[in-house]
Amino acid sequence: GEPxxxxxxxxxxxPALLEAARQRGVEVLRDAIDDVAxxxxxxxxxxxxxxxxxxRLVVGADGLRSRIRAGARIPVVSWPYHRTALVM
Numbered sequence: 001g002e003p004x005x006x007x008x009x010x011x012x013x014x015p016a017l018l019e020a021a022r023q024r025g026v027e028v029l030r031d032a033i034d035d036v037a038x039x040x041x042x043x044x045x046x047x048x049x050x051x052x053x054x055x056r057l058v059v060g061a062d063g064l065r066s067r068i069r070a071g072a073r074i075p076v077v078s079w080p081y082h083r084t085a086l087v088m
Contacts, residue, residue, distance in 0.1 A: 036071020
């Protein structure tokens, strides 16, 4: 009898999440990543606008051909399922 999931609209969630991040000192950059290099426990990112950013934590939520994953040299094993899904 429990619901499988709860659907929330992005337009409702994003402002609250961004404000919570700002209140905790998280810097939010809205820029594409051109390159990622890992140096020990830190990542160095180059953005499309030319900025250079160092971070201890990088979240790669950039999809199938993730530049974050490739830059971190995280291997991928995949195979075709011949199915399509859309999750938002």
